[in-house]
Amino acid sequence: MLLIDDNYIDNIINTMLIEAAHFADKITIINVPLDAIEYLSLCAQTNSLPDIIFLDIRMPGIDGFQFLKRLEPIKHYFPASLKIYMLTSSFDPRDLQEIKENKLITDFIGKPLTSEALEEI
Numbered sequence: 110m111l112l113i114d115d116n117y118i119d120n121i122i123n124t125m126l127i128e129a130a131h132f133a134d135k136i137t138i139i140n141v142p143l144d145a146i147e148y149l150s151l152c153a154q155t156n157s158l159p160d161i162i163f164l165d166i167r168m169p170g171i172d173g174f175q176f177l178k179r180l181e182p183i184k185h186y187f188p189a190s191l192k193i194y195m196l197t198s199s200f201d202p203r204d205l206q207e208i209k210e211n212k213l214i215t216d217f218i219g220k221p222l223t224s225e226a227l228e229e230i
Contacts (some may be wrong), residue, residue, distance in 0.1 A: 114165040142176040166197040193222035
């Protein structure tokens with residue numbers, strides 16, 4: 110599983126929740142979206158892509174939606190089983206509409222992440 114979020118505290122809390130729920134065997138945290146693109150490109154080349162990605166919307170540099178647009182060149186490497194969840198505190202109707210329209214996004218999860226949200230996945 111890959112967690113892409115620039116907030117250090119959110120990453121600590123989310124990691125603790127994910128570990129406590131035994132949701133993932135391995136958690137990779139990347140706090141810079143451009144680094145995550147590079148990481149996923151390498152994973153695609155070695156056929157070692159994560160099964161689930163939790164992606165924050167609001168991050169410096171590029172936001173979650175811009176991040177997804179930059180994945181376009183490698184999306185054909187993604188297995189059909191890959192799930193991308195927008196993990197966000199935004200309830201801006203424009204964000205929610207963009208989440209709905211983006212075919213790479215499985216769903217969104219409101220922050221803070223909860224064990225109940227993990228159970229629903």
